[in-house]
Amino acid sequence: MSQTTYTVAIVGMGKRGKHHADAFHANSRFQVVGICDIDASRLEEAAASLDNPVTSTDADDLLSQTKPDVFCFCTLPNLRLEMIKLGVAHGTKLIDCEKPMALSTNEAVEIMQCVREAGIKTVVSHQHRYGEHYQKVEEIIASGALGRVHTVYGTATGWMMHMMTHLIDYIRWFNDEAEAEWVMGQASGRGKLSDAHPSPDYVAGIIQFANGVRGIVEAGAGAPDVPEVDYWWRKCRIGAQGTEGFAEVLTGGGWRAITRDSGGVLCGGGCMDYEHDMRPYVQQIADWLDNPQAVHPCNGESAFKGFEIMMGICRSVVARGQIQFPLGPGEPELEALARVLPDKPVLLSMPENAEEYL
Numbered sequence: 161m162s163q164t165t166y167t168v169a170i171v172g173m174g175k176r177g178k179h180h181a182d183a184f185h186a187n188s189r190f191q192v193v194g195i196c197d198i199d200a201s202r203l204e205e206a207a208a209s210l211d212n213p214v215t216s217t218d219a220d221d222l223l224s225q226t227k228p229d230v231f232c233f234c235t236l237p238n239l240r241l242e243m244i245k246l247g248v249a250h251g252t253k254l255i256d257c258e259k260p261m262a263l264s265t266n267e268a269v270e271i272m273q274c275v276r277e278a279g280i281k282t283v284v285s286h287q288h289r290y291g292e293h294y295q296k297v298e299e300i301i302a303s304g305a306l307g308r309v310h311t312v313y314g315t316a317t318g319w320m321m322h323m324m325t326h327l328i329d330y331i332r333w334f335n336d337e338a339e340a341e342w343v344m345g346q347a348s349g350r351g352k353l354s355d356a357h358p359s360p361d362y363v364a365g366i367i368q369f370a371n372g373v374r375g376i377v378e379a380g381a382g383a384p385d386v387p388e389v390d391y392w393w394r395k396c397r398i399g400a401q402g403t404e405g406f407a408e409v410l411t412g413g414g415w416r417a418i419t420r421d422s423g424g425v426l427c428g429g430g431c432m433d434y435e436h437d438m439r440p441y442v443q444q445i446a447d448w449l450d451n452p453q454a455v456h457p458c459n460g461e462s463a464f465k466g467f468e469i470m471m472g473i474c475r476s477v478v479a480r481g482q483i484q485f486p487l488g489p490g491e492p493e494l495e496a497l498a499r500v501l502p503d504k505p506v507l508l509s510m511p512e513n514a515e516e517y518l
């Protein structure tokens with residue numbers, strides 16, 4: 161039986177746009193029919209390696225010309241709702257976009273309203289989970305070999321809007337995709353509030369999941385070093401502890417575990433690899449389009465729950481104390497943080513962080 165080929169148009173031909181475009185191009189279930197960037201030189205370069213699809217410097221124009229099944233956009237975080245509205249207006253079946261899904265709860269809520277009303281599937285790129293080391297840790301946790309899981313945790317030295325939705329996505333995966341009941345957080349440092357990924361320099365949060373499991377997340381200048389990993393952006397440690405063991409993944413340095421029956425430390429390799437991780441990510445987009453039951457693991461509804469947790473932690477910094485879910489609309493979190501965070505330099509967890517944060 162012949163399978164449908166899904167057409168794809170991609171907006172933003174920077175680092176990540178090219179990763180998405182190359183992965184769609186390499187998969188026979190997709191045809192890249194168009195690419196867009198406001199920087200025409202980036203377009204020219206990318207088009208040659210994608211069998212010269214339609215090119216445009218305007219996203220609306222590209223979608224009008226190509227009417228794709230899949231609309232992928234990989235712009236910086238300041239462009240989300242506007243792109244979603246374009247995808248809805250042009251009748252796409254699925255929108256694939258980069259994290260973070262928005263810059264505020266208000267924007268994320270509006271995005272979800274738009275796509276739910278239009279019946280459009282959404283996928284948000286938390287693709288690290290396809291790494292063999294991430295898969296191994298999830299497999300150990302899901303097998304029950306840790307006993308009763310009571311704690312899930314994630315840390316990253318990169319700042320919040322870059323890294324924290326990744327952490328939360330993977331700890332929710334390690335915790336049966338449980339939803340949050342409440343969160344509490346604290347933050348420090350104003351330096352990155354004006355970054356293209358606007359964030360406090362350091363943020364830490366406690367999550368009460370509905371299944372009673374405790375979540376702990378930290379991102380930024382004060383998050384602990386992962387000395388086993390050299391590459392700064394991959395100094396992330398994400399794992400679970402149970403009554404009979406623990407299992408954790410280091411984004412740039414494999415995995416390790418002690419389980420009920422291991423009799424010592426188990427460990428293995430693996431390193432975050434865009435090319436490797438994008439292949440199954442894109443394949444599962446085809447699977448979901450083929451079969452509505454085959455919901456993509458990085459689906460937008462799940463990303464929204466993770467994003468809400470991150471924004472709830474920011475709200476806790478501003479309002480103090482615990483923040484109950486669901487959040488609903490409110491003061492945009494980054495503006496609120498800019499209003500309350502004192503102008504004091506952030507304290508570092510390791511000297512290498514000075515380059516980014518001081």
Ligand SMILES: NC(=O)c1ccc[n+]([C@@H]2O[C@H](COP(=O)([O-])OP(=O)(O)OC[C@H]3O[C@@H](n4cnc5c(N)ncnc54)[C@H](O)[C@@H]3O)[C@@H](O)[C@H]2O)c1
Pocket residue numbers: 171172173174175176177196197198199202217218219234235236237239258259260285286287288321322357
């Ligand atoms: N999932 C991951 O592992 C991962 C890794 C790195 C970055 N990201 C995310 O990917 C997103 C993009 O990051 P990047 O590093 O590729 O950025 P980038 O700056 O390399 O690329 C963004 C591109 O968008 C283009 N652009 C800007 N406005 C546009 C518009 N109106 N229409 C068309 N094109 C436009 C820019 O010219 C640029 O080429 C960010 O949200 C970032 O957080 C995700």
